[in-house]
Amino acid sequence: MAAWIWIAALLYSSHAAVLPPPWADVRRNPCASRPRGWLMLYWPSDGKCYTIYKKGHPCSETQELSPGRLGGRTVAECKCPPGTAQLPHTKTCHKLFERGPCRSGEYFAPVEESFNMRGERQGMCVRPQQCADETLLYWPPDGRCYYRLTQGPCYTGSILDLGDDGLANCTCTSASPHYWELDGGCYAHYSRGPCERGQLFLPGARCGCDPQLPHYHNATAGCYELDSLGPCAKGHVFAITEVSENGSRAECRCKNFHARADDGACYRLYTRGPCAEDEMISRGGRCVRVPCGRGRLYVPERRRCYRPGAAEPCRAGEHLAFDFDARPALDGISHNGVCVCGNQPCVQKEMSACSLRKGTAAFNGACHILNAQGPCSAGSWLTRDSTGRTHCQCRPGGICTKKMENS
Numbered sequence: 001m002a003a004w005i006w007i008a009a010l011l012y013s014s015h016a017a018v019l020p021p022p023w024a025d026v027r028r029n030p031c032a033s034r035p036r037g038w039l040m041l042y043w044p045s046d047g048k049c050y051t052i053y054k055k056g057h058p059c060s061e062t063q064e065l066s067p068g069r070l071g072g073r074t075v076a077e078c079k080c081p082p083g084t085a086q087l088p089h090t091k092t093c094h095k096l097f098e099r100g101p102c103r104s105g106e107y108f109a110p111v112e113e114s115f116n117m118r119g120e121r122q123g124m125c126v127r128p129q130q131c132a133d134e135t136l137l138y139w140p141p142d143g144r145c146y147y148r149l150t151q152g153p154c155y156t157g158s159i160l161d162l163g164d165d166g167l168a169n170c171t172c173t174s175a176s177p178h179y180w181e182l183d184g185g186c187y188a189h190y191s192r193g194p195c196e197r198g199q200l201f202l203p204g205a206r207c208g209c210d211p212q213l214p215h216y217h218n219a220t221a222g223c224y225e226l227d228s229l230g231p232c233a234k235g236h237v238f239a240i241t242e243v244s245e246n247g248s249r250a251e252c253r254c255k256n257f258h259a260r261a262d263d264g265a266c267y268r269l270y271t272r273g274p275c276a277e278d279e280m281i282s283r284g285g286r287c288v289r290v291p292c293g294r295g296r297l298y299v300p301e302r303r304r305c306y307r308p309g310a311a312e313p314c315r316a317g318e319h320l321a322f323d324f325d326a327r328p329a330l331d332g333i334s335h336n337g338v339c340v341c342g343n344q345p346c347v348q349k350e351m352s353a354c355s356l357r358k359g360t361a362a363f364n365g366a367c368h369i370l371n372a373q374g375p376c377s378a379g380s381w382l383t384r385d386s387t388g389r390t391h392c393q394c395r396p397g398g399i400c401t402k403k404m405e406n407s
């Protein structure tokens with residue numbers, strides 16, 4: 001890609017002083033003396049010049065001619081184009097993160113060292129990682145698990161499903177129960193999909209809103225996706241807060257570590273929110289004076305302020321740091337100080353304490369209460385199986401939808 005920028009720069013800025021790429025140097029590339037020679041590379045086996053980044057001859061069908069180095073000279077090499085790779089000792093390039101040359105159920109993964117060191121682009125066949133349970137599918141390009149039949153990592157209009165090759169596939173066919181005829185796209189059930197605000201895409205491929213759904217919001221008489229902002233004011237999440245025998249109901253609640261202020265919106269604790277300049281939002285949503293001097297951080301447990309880096313308010317081996325989870329552009333400056341180990345949150349310690357406590361378990365790097373919805377999607381709960389692994393499991397009769405976004 002960088003090479004194309006070089007070429008574009010040479011083509012379009014003829015009078016600007018542009019540093020030519022190495023292969024435009026006649027001493028290094030014998031082809032550079034020819035007309036348009038800087039677009040040509042020398043191929044040592046037949047002594048001819050070929051156009052750079054061309055696929056096929058003298059390379060194989062799927063490889064492209066790329067600049068490489070031999071001694072001090074720039075010579076042509078056949079390499080796989082970006083996004084593809086080849087098996088060692090072969091000349092065919094296959095798309096990465098798909099089955100390619102692999103057995104059913106495996107995918108073609110980049111061998112990272114070959115990409116970094118020599119730009120050779122080698123691949124190998126690997127098995128997808130196991131996700132917590134069968135409602136989740138592994139997506140090789142980002143190494144994450146997504147709920148089956150949700151949009152997940154797919155483009156709008158397609159949904160993630162298990163393909164014929166045993167790998168996750170973004171797909172949409174007219175036979176799918178998720179198919180919406182009007183625009184030819186597929187959408188997750190209980191997501192807004194192609195529907196108007198206040199309606200959801202429901203089984204039966206229709207837009208609607210049923211007051212019986214947990215997604216129903218009484219005040220606006222509409223239905224909204226769970227774990228989204230939904231009909232709520234800023235800083236809220238529309239989520240199921242309790243599961244009762246009469247069915248569950250979503251409601252607007254403040255996001256974690258947020259409090260509702262007088263204006264009805266929720267703000268991250270210990271940020272300014274709607275308060276006066278020298279104030280911050282406290283637990284309970286009141287505006288209180290920032291108790292700290294310049295450059296100091298507030299430690300809620302101690303109700304005092306400390307310098308970043310201070311060891312005192314923290315446990316042994318830890319020190320005080322800025323709150324990593326606050327996003328200044330969205331939340332404003334946070335006065336909250338957190339104890340960290342090295343440069344990271346002290347996850348390890350917290351997690352082992354969490355697993356030892358009765359009724360709690362570590363999941364995705366956080367501590368949660370077992371047998372509750374916790375971090376799981378609506379209709380599922382967090383359970384521990386006989387091997388001690390924690391995972392989200394669909395409740396009987398539950399509607400399993402998209403996993404809650406990290407808020």
Ligand SMILES: *[C@@H]1O[C@H](CO)[C@@H](O)[C@H](O)[C@H]1NC(C)=O
Nearest residue numbers: 163164165169170171172173
């Ligand atoms: C993946 O989905 C696309 C689009 O629906 C489909 O054409 C293709 O056959 C699927 N691939 C596999 C391996 O199932």
Ligand SMILES: *[C@@H]1O[C@H](CO)[C@@H](O)[C@H](O)[C@H]1NC(C)=O
Nearest residue numbers: 211217218219220221222249
């Ligand atoms: C639902 O909304 C209606 C009309 O706004 C209202 O009369 C009713 O009391 C509400 N019910 C609940 C449970 O909030």
Ligand SMILES: *[C@@H]1O[C@H](CO)[C@@H](O)[C@H](O)[C@H]1NC(C)=O
Nearest residue numbers: 242243244245246247248249
């Ligand atoms: C469930 O519904 C019944 C009958 O309508 C009612 O008596 C009971 O209080 C409800 N339970 C809860 C937890 O809302």
